[in-house]
Amino acid sequence: MNKVYCSTGALIGQPNNRDYRLIRKYAKKLECDGFEFMMYSTWYGKEKEIIKELIDTGLSFPIMHCEKHIGEYLGKNEDGEYKTAKEKFEKNCIMAKSIGAKKMVMHLWDGTYSDKTFENNLKGYAEVLKIANQYNIDLLIENVVCNCSSPMIHWMELVKEYPDIHFIFDTKMAQFHNELELIYEEKNEYLWKKHIKHLHINDYAGGYKEWDKLKTLPIGVGNIDFYRFFSYIDQTQYNGDYTVEATAFSENGEVNCDMLNGCFKFIKKNKKNC
Template sequence: MFKLTDNPLGIYEKAIPEKFDWATKIKIAKEAGYDFLEMSIDESDQKLHRLDWSREKREYIKGLLADQEMYINSICLSGHRKYPFGSRDAKTRRKAYEIMDKAIVLAKDLGVRNIQLAGYDVYYEGSDEGTKAGFLEGLRHAVKKASSASVMLSIEIMDTEFIGTITRCMEYVRAVDSPWLQVYPDFGNLSQWTDEPERELEVGIGHIVGIHLKDTLPGKFKCVPFGEGTVDFGKLFSKLDALEYQGPFLVEMWADNTQDATVEESIDHIRSAGEWLKGKAGDRFNVFGKQA
């Protein structure tokens, strides 16, 4: 049974070694103290294949989650980095739309509430007014499909300048003007593209449906251990307290897949990250308080 709490805390699937199957990943997340998982559908063929899971596979995953009293709250749909809405290539754009439609169906079937969209018009091509227009057109298509399935879409604040701030993200949210398209900030990315990340939270607070917790350094947006980057977590959590944000948070981190970590080591690794963040957030995360 779902427990109604403020600020549920989830863990990114890629924080758990990829060698583990879904049953083990769910067990690790649960025993580490997290409320939910965020599924990854990145640009790899392995992850994109999930969009074509059979009905039986989808029901199997739902059963595993139910057995552990866990849920997948969001899908990180970074597959659009390779197949972006704004591509100049018509075949690539068609693939982007196909990925989007299949992701919405998968989310609906798994009970996932939110699909996080990568805020890139293009990634491996040069950006211009045409690619930006293609991105907006793709967002409008996505919202039409998602709204019919009652699936929320949200644009992540990214590691590139294009949508590196909430202010820039809101230009697209307002242009589409739908309750089904909102904002998913990332503390780490946001802190590298503006000197006033707290002000950016004010700009988007009425549209924020989830927040990534990640540490970063100038020019380094991944795999920075918590506490070794430049993100001022205490200040950002305090701002969210003032803004009365009650939505979910997601710990974004990556396992070292070159190491043969055990289940117990994997649990300890992601639990320690959550406990470190709780130290910065006070009593915000109830789940780790239960384990004290």
């Protein structure tokens, strides 16, 4: 059976001081099958205490989202050897291994710098992949938004250079670039059979590259046709899992568990084998 997970990033953010101890509190109210742990840059130096807290919760963390700025370090490559990016990535791999995560989500490019020097990110992938393999972690590259090109174009470049690469497909990111329709094209069906190993399920309420509307929304709030989406991936025989990332915390830090549970129920109702 496919599993439906909740991103800890949906629960924890600046309004509640990125307090990782809140995972334990809200997990009791959530009807998901486990969690995708999101690492923040402000947590470096606290890895041991965070690992202990996560293990002590008794919860399942089968997948981890590595700290997003690593991709930016890869792009800039200011030290000429990807040293900073590799050091930070290994810290993330150690955390993943410690909490039992078998998969690692990565923004290969990120931030305002984004894909400005994608040739560095393309080469840098090989460097972080070596580290992931050392920890027996399946590295998944996400179709994150771009400033210069588009996620699908970069995915194609990566597949050409690394034929065995694995991806995680994010519905919101694709819709932001008007690329959601591309996944329905017959010529791209091979992505589902060989490369896409996990899904981020989020809605989007804007048009093409409307940056001020780039917010992670729950299913049904935006303009993505999820009935069509789930019907299609059933045809592809996709057998991976799902993570809901919809931002659930308010300006005062309180978490809307009912909203998240609604997303979990929608996926389980509309996707076979969940």
